[in-house]
Amino acid sequence: MQYxxxxxxxxxxxxxxxxxxxxTAFLVATGLILLAGLTGAYFLGHSLVFALLxxxxxxxxxxxxxxxxxxxxxxxxxVLAALHVAMGGDWAEDAAAVLAGHSVYFCEVVLPxxxxxxxxxxxxxxxxxxxxxxxG
Numbered sequence: 001m002q003y004x005x006x007x008x009x010x011x012x013x014x015x016x017x018x019x020x021x022x023x024t025a026f027l028v029a030t031g032l033i034l035l036a037g038l039t040g041a042y043f044l045g046h047s048l049v050f051a052l053l054x055x056x057x058x059x060x061x062x063x064x065x066x067x068x069x070x071x072x073x074x075x076x077x078x079v080l081a082a083l084h085v086a087m088g089g090d091w092a093e094d095a096a097a098v099l100a101g102h103s104v105y106f107c108e109v110v111l112p113x114x115x116x117x118x119x120x121x122x123x124x125x126x127x128x129x130x131x132x133x134x135x136g
Contacts, residue, residue, distance in 0.1 A: 019130055023122040024104060028052060031100035039092040047093050051101035053077055058105050077101075 028051045032044045041047065054077045062073040071079055081094040107120040 019122060019127055023126075024055065024108065025052065027104045027108075027120055028055070028100050031103055032096060035096040035100060039090070039096045041090065041093045041096070047097040047100070050077065050080070050094060050097035051104070053080070054098055054101035055105045055108075058102075059109065 025048070029044070029048055032047050032051065036042055036044060057073045057076050060073045064071050064073055064076060066076070066079060077094075077098060081091070081098070084094055085091045104120065108118065112118040112121075
């Protein structure tokens with residue numbers, strides 16, 4: 001969950017960071033629901049957190065210490081997936097999370113940087129609606 005907090009406060013947020021984070025989580029959750037039929041997994045909490053970790057790891061360039069081993073942040077999801085499978089977890093859940101996370105990352109980060117087009121950006125009317133104070 002530490003990485004979700006870091007993703008929420010990431011420097012590429014426009015306006016309140018929690019709006020971009022919630023929109024990203026919504027897009028990932030939608031992708032995971034669409035992929036749930038292929039994976040056979042219907043409890044998607046692990047996959048949601050894993051996909052958000054994947055997005056954070058692609059946005060950051062750090063060297064992390066994982067059980068005494070130095071791991072680049074971009075490789076952390078794959079190290080965790082290998083550990084999850086080695087402990088008897090389902091590889092399809094992790095693959096679906098990487099697919100959903102990468103799709104959202106590609107549409108939110110790569111396309112705007114390369115083609116100046118953000119197809120899955122938070123709609124302006126939603127940003128205006130949710131940025132207003134609730135009371136007052």
